[in-house]
Amino acid sequence: MQAQVHPDKSAHLPDAEQRLAMQRATLVNEAYQTLRNPLRRARYLLSLRGVDIQEENNTVMPLEFLTAQMEWHEAVAEAQQAHDIAALTRIEARLQRETHELEAQLAVKIDTEKNYAAAAESVRKLRFMERLAEEIHAAYDEIDE
Numbered sequence: 001m002q003a004q005v006h007p008d009k010s011a012h013l014p015d016a017e018q019r020l021a022m023q024r025a026t027l028v029n030e031a032y033q034t035l036r037n038p039l040r041r042a043r044y045l046l047s048l049r050g051v052d053i054q055e056e057n058n059t060v061m062p063l064e065f066l067t068a069q070m071e072w073h074e075a076v077a078e079a080q081q082a083h084d085i086a087a088l089t090r091i092e093a094r095l096q097r098e099t100h101e102l103e104a105q106l107a108v109k110i111d112t113e114k115n116y117a118a119a120a121e122s123v124r125k126l127r128f129m130e131r132l133a134e135e136i137h138a139a140y141d142e143i144d145e
Helices: 015-036 038-048 063-081 085-112 116-144
Strands: none
Touching: 015 038, 038 085, 038 116, 063 085, 063 116, 085 116
16 A cells, blocks of 8 residues: 555645645555554554543553562663663563563454453553663663763
């Protein structure tokens, strides 16, 4: 689709049609970005089913998950303070493994089980993990400076 709606294909058309072509290309690119990212894709699929994920206002999580999150944040802070790139790398690798596992579970909850409430909770968990990944990258940046 990206090749079909690429703006270069409409360069010879009048300005109004070029703007429409640009809008179509932007829409296709946004759709592609949504579908290739498991978290964005899950948000989209749940929205199609009318599920309100409540990402911003529902931070209620199982105690075990919240405790693990606190431990992750402490480990990142310690590695950052110690300028320990190896520790950050280990933390990041573990986070990526756990994120992929949760994404796989999320796919089952949506596609197989049709358990949208549990899927919404998984999306909220993945958002926590996404923020942790951002924190890790910020720690790398600070160490590099």
